Amino acid sequence: MTETPAAAPHHPYGTPTAPHLTVRGEAHLETDPEIAHITITLTARNTDRRTTLDDLTHRNTTTLDLIRTYGDAIEKLETGTLAIRPELTRHGRTECIRAYHGNVQLTATLNDFTALGELLTRLADHDLTRIDGPWWALRPTSPVHAAARRQAVHEALQRARAYADALDTRLDALLELNDIGTQHGLHTNRAAFAAPAMPFGAAAEATTDTTPLDLEPVRQTVDAQVEASFTLIPPDLG
Template identity: 65%
Template sequence: MTPTTDQPADLPYGTPRTPRVAVRGEAHLEVDPEIARIGITVTARGTDRRTALDDLTRRNTTVLDLIKTYGDTVENLQTGTFSITPQLTRHGRTERVRAYHGTVHITAELTDFTALGELTTRLADLELTQVDGPWWALRPDSPAHTLARRQAVREAVQRAREYADALGTHLAALVELADIGTDDTTPFFPPAPRGAVRSFAGTAAPEQDAAPLDLEPQRQTVTARVDARFTMHPPQL
């Protein structure tokens, strides 16, 4: 014989004996960025394929060597796409190669924003080198995300308590907690925003080092949301 129990079934909805309250908790934090990214595009062009490729290799090496001199302040350095493309010109019924155009795309992430301003200026001074950015961001495991989630949970609990108090009762138990999402409103690597550094140096060598850029970090907005459901002790209505 199966023993019986007086415990009520765990119903997916509230009852007069175990009313439920559902709330949402949100948190919005404004925090300083932790990393900054810049994009570097190295370009070469020549009427001979080998000359264009040699120039591109030399300029790419110069850029990488310069970035590496900043040591641990550069958290990540990687080469993206590389291309060497013939540019054609049409003469009558035939086509011939007019020039070869080569590019290499590089991205760098820095944690020292003072060094960032200096490096950005020095890169922009290099021959046929384009600089885009900076893009400010938080690390995926930033403590700011944890703090936002904690605040969202606390707000959900506080809001549920206020509803229960308005009914002259108090909460009994947590039934469900759902993570709606924690996000950084700044895309990880978006297109160059308005006002971003964007420079394309010419072929002439600079006479002297340019003054470092004074870059003001853009504060990041972190948002967290949770849905929570609680049971309450039956109110006396």
């Protein structure tokens, strides 16, 4: 019966016959955003609770219908929080309801930035409507993330070979490769556009001939870092 030879013991810090080399590889990529997120807050106010809710429902339906007209440019459309709250009088011995306030929040993700500029302008033309954003981003599945990781690995390999060359030797084997992390430059995502709630007045009908808002998308950054450990063919240091 043939015995399987025991594997050579692993020395985490290397040995004279199997020296170790550990290097770090980094990548920093900059690219155009792929999507943009906006938040729309719709507001209603009336002395009657039912009327407040009806007004809010009407604004919500009108806004959703408008956003949906942009078809494939809309990647995601979601309804967030809905709130109806009473406003009490500040004076008097008894608590009386002065008015009711209602608001509902929508979030939309778009992939067409020309459509985004037009949509923002049309939404800002609606009564009691607040728009926050856009926040520019890459999709989680964007190939840019994979490209950054590959570039970080290539840099680690190139750096290790340079060290080995300085010792007049070569790399022998890869011992370990650690993904330190891929980070998306979130600090660059926010663009300055926020439309405050419009004063209450006659309802303004959205029109397609409104001049679109001219937007300049914020470039996105992706950073990747890896740590790689190699064994070296023992160099001649004599």
